[in-house]
Amino acid sequence: MLQMTPGGPLAVSENIGSGRITPEQLEHLRANYGLDQPLYIRYINWFKNFIRGDWGTSFNTGRPVLKMILERLPTTLLLTGLAYLVMLILSFPVGIISSVRQYSLLDYVLTSLAFIGISIPSFWFGLLLLYFFSFKTGWLPAFGLTDVSQAYTGIAHLWDMARHLLMPVSVLALIDTAAVTRYIRASMLEIVHQDYVRTARAKGLSERAIILKHVLRNATIPIVTVLTLRIPDLFLGTVVIETIFALPGMGNLFIMSADLRDYPVLMGILVIAALLVILSNLLADVLYAALDPRIRIG
């Protein structure tokens, strides 16, 4: 499917070099990249090589795709991993507080914030942060993962990286927190009105024990599914974040390759993303069955 581009993957070079590249040279290039073969043969070849770990070579850099992706993977993993962690730490307390104090002023404020969070475009949020914290105050660096002009080591290196990652992680995490908080609040509220919660109250348990042991534990089951399904969303979100903050991750690589029509690289990243979606769906199902004894995978 990827190869059906109008003008073929060499369109970019054809455009740039119009007049400079002869038809014979073009034919030679086509044969070199195997682009003169029919589509299905190209797909079968690609798939065979893919299984063997040869993901092809980039049209742009001429380097192996797998290597290019592996170089970029740590940054993306770090970014999504930290954002996920921050999201988990923030969304549970917020969701619990706003369900326990339903319709209070605090709940109203938190719910409104969550609405703002799911509506704010991440790139706008990112650019505003950049304006305030980089341009206005100069507190945080605007782009990159590390300061390349300084060769930091040890603690200084970590500190430098943390300063670079603070804004991207916050943007990614806060937007996700907003979405997850609403789920947590909703599923807590569903449980709060159950009979067994009333029984627990009647037994004279402390409010804290009721909320943490009876409500939260039961509310966790649907929440876990949602949390697992957020992973691919978070991964897709890095495309925008890495572009704004110029982080050398996979999302950034994807956009660059899309601009250059570098199909082997696009294919590689797409496969990883698709695998991630499938795996997290599977994980959600397995966790659901593990947490809820009523459900058996059959």
Place this chain on the structure above:
Amino acid sequence: MKESRVRTSEIPILEHEELAKGARPVVRSPWQNAFRHFFRHRLAVFGLVVLILIGLSVAIGPLLIRTDPNRIVFSQMNKPPSLQHPMGTDELGRDQLVRILYGGRTTLMVGLACIMVSVTLGVTLGSIAGYSGGMIDNGIMRLVDVFYSLPSLFVVIILMTLIGPGFWTIVISISILRWMTTSRLVRACFLSLKEREFVTASHALGMSNTGIVLRHLLPNSIGPVIVSATLNIAGAILTESTLSFLGLGFQPPQATWGRMLLEATKAVIQYGQWWRVFFPGLMLFLTILSINFIGDGLRDALDPAGMTSHRN
């Protein structure tokens, strides 16, 4: 007695004197009820007002301010907001306000076109699956699963590089990844509706299948569809802006809010021209926020069963 047809919760409490005077309880249609519910939702009304204001200004604004959005005035480059240019100018001296108004037209049009395409697709496939059942249902639902498991933003980006950016290519690429929720909802509604007595009665009276679907099933499942369609507009607008922001959507000199933000990136980070980023983003944010508020209000009003509460 007319009252017997009204659910108890809907019977207005009347004072004895009023009853004695012959006052009759008001009977409202489901639509009137939904209407009242919606207007009691304060945030939804706020969203509706803001959205109408934005819609009116992008529709009428360009007719009032007759400036070409792409007019380049070198003497007016990079000017902060002033009386002459309420939202400032960009690096080519183009007026930001005019560009925002024109950009809003494009962005909102994409949003509307997207839901038209995706709702049509979703409703058609959902009704076929729900009404026919069996193999066809199974096939369509597996198709839904496949589309759900696609990493949507990546696929849209790749489609963009394949077919090239243009109004309809953008609309179609976004829509074909957004019809699944609608079709699941329609199917679910159909499955429960088609077992009801009135459908059996219609069958017995010799009504055609198409007639039953169009006259009975679809009108009765419209609520969740409207809710999910509304929330989908917000998603579609966000996706279009993201594409434009990444430089893969609408191409220059076409102004869209996402595109304006892309062009403003350097200006804000290096030169601190905050107005370049603040205004287009604010418009985008307010639009999406008000659509989400409206969607929430509509959910309260039209979907009491909460079918649309997840995956939106």
